[in-house]
Amino acid sequence: MTFKKQVFGFLDMLRFKKLVPNRRAALAAGSPEPLPKSYRVNEQARRLHPGVMEVELTAVRPLCPGMQEFTFRRLDADAFPFFRAGQYAALQGNAGGSLVSRPYSIVSSPRQALAGELTFGVADAGFFSGWLNREARPGDRFRMTEPSGEFHYETLRDHRQIVCIAGGAGITPFVSMARSMAEGDEPYEMLLFYGARTREQLAYREELDALREKGLRVVYVLSDEEVPGFEHGFATAKLLEKYTDIREASFFLCGPQAMYDFLDRELAPYALPRKAVRRDASCCGALPAEEPRVFRLTVHIRDRVFSADAAENETLLASMERAGIPAPSKCRAGGCGYCRSKWLGGEFRIAEGRDGRREADRKFGFVHPCVTYPLSDMEIEVPPAE
Ligand code: FES
Structure with a gap:
């Protein structure tokens, strides 16, 4: 046994000594071609998860009284990413001076999106959807988040x-x-x-x-x-x-x-x-209130500090948007965590049944501004919007 160990130890030492010359030889035998700037797997990942896309409205058509269909294409002429039928994407635009975003269920099938066309059916109700129905024209440009959401069929969970x-x-x-x-x-x-x-x-x-x-x-x-x-x-x-x-x-x-x-x-x-x-979760909107109290909301985004009026019957997200503060959002229903922000001070309440925070986030003081209403002056730290 001792003899064998010594032999193996000797061989290991030889291998160790040859490490550097072997590596040099392998490098010398390698291709002189420079490494590719990007790899197929990364390109594929970018196609599947482009984050936020620049899009152009290409067509508007009426569907029924009070509802129109809006068709978009990507400005980079790429296909829209694959998604599951039933999912949504959030559309971001500048409506009447406010930077606003709303999630809309996708009407196109995944195949149609892969062919370069994505449509929403939008009812003329609410601030941004109303503005879209009245003001948006083909040629207008918007930003759109990649498709998201849990509202889709799942073979393992659902009946046929x-x-x-x-x-x-x-x-x-x-x-x-x-x-x-x-x-x-x-x-x-x-x-x-x-x-x-x-x-x-x-x-x-x-x-x-x-x-x-x-x-x-x-x-x-x-x-x-x-x-x-x-x-x-x-x-x-x-x-x-x-x-x-x-x-x-x-x-x-x-x-x-x-x-x-x-x-x-x-x-x-x-x-x-x-x-x-x-x-399918709907957006958390303004609550009816006769004379809502208005508080001061202080918002930190990286090294910038913003201030906004925040009415007690409006979500913190809506108050930020009204003040032109670039806050991120997707589902606006408390579920996706995209707007997750650090709570720094003040009293608040969360819309009933909408608290989608992880247990750790509750414990360590994070909130989802899309479903959070102020009860006093507040201070939060918001991640930068993409
Ligand atoms: S936007 Fe999805 S949790 Fe706030």
Whole structure:
């Protein structure tokens, strides 16, 4: 045993002595070509995750009263990155002197985005969406974040049968999901309940009807008119049962909060597991208030210090945008963490059910300004926007 160890030790020493000459020989035998400036794997990663893209509005078309479709292309003429049908991207623009951003569900299918075109359906409601509907013209330029979000089908989690329930402008992610299924890129069977007040207010109806041939089942539910071939009223559990087995489906809901509350009540008797019902999160907006108190918000971004008025019924993010402070945002619903900021002082409250912070962030004093409302003067440190 001792003898063997000595032999191996001797060989190791020889190898060690040859390390440098071997390395020199390998370097001398190497290609004299300079190393590439970028590698394919990095280029691929940049294509998949471009961060923020410069885009141009190429077309606007009406969908139904109070809602238009906006089509964009990238200024660098590249394709939009791949995404999962149902996800959103945030559009950033300068509306009336304020730098504002809003997330919109993508209407295009992933294939259409890869072909260089990305569309949103935008209802004429709220500050930025209203401005888009009234003021935006083809040729206008914006910035757009890469697609994000958890609102998409997941084979391991979801039933093969998915039931999508849309209220009004909430139809947009489902158009993408239906297109993607029709293009053979998703394995689910899709049953869509689309609620609106009247037939006139159904967006994308022609296209949805055409997709029936590719397997889409669509049920229109009109609350304000009775029309043969359309359901009347709301998407009650009784109506859902008429078309599907509720316990054997995964639900995707997109619409106003009142629709979510209504469906919570309708589905409660079935005691579905949490994972069976997914809601698309809406932005956290201004709260009704008669005479809201206004506080002072001090914002640090790197070595710059800004100051803004912050009303108690508006999120810190909205106050920063109003003051022209370049604060980052994506989902505006507390979930993505993109606006995560360090709390430095002051009292605040977080919108109910919107606290998407990690436990460590709660403990070490971070907030998501998109869902945080001030209760006193406040001071925060915000990451620089891209
Ligand atoms: S923008 Fe997503 S958490 Fe604030």
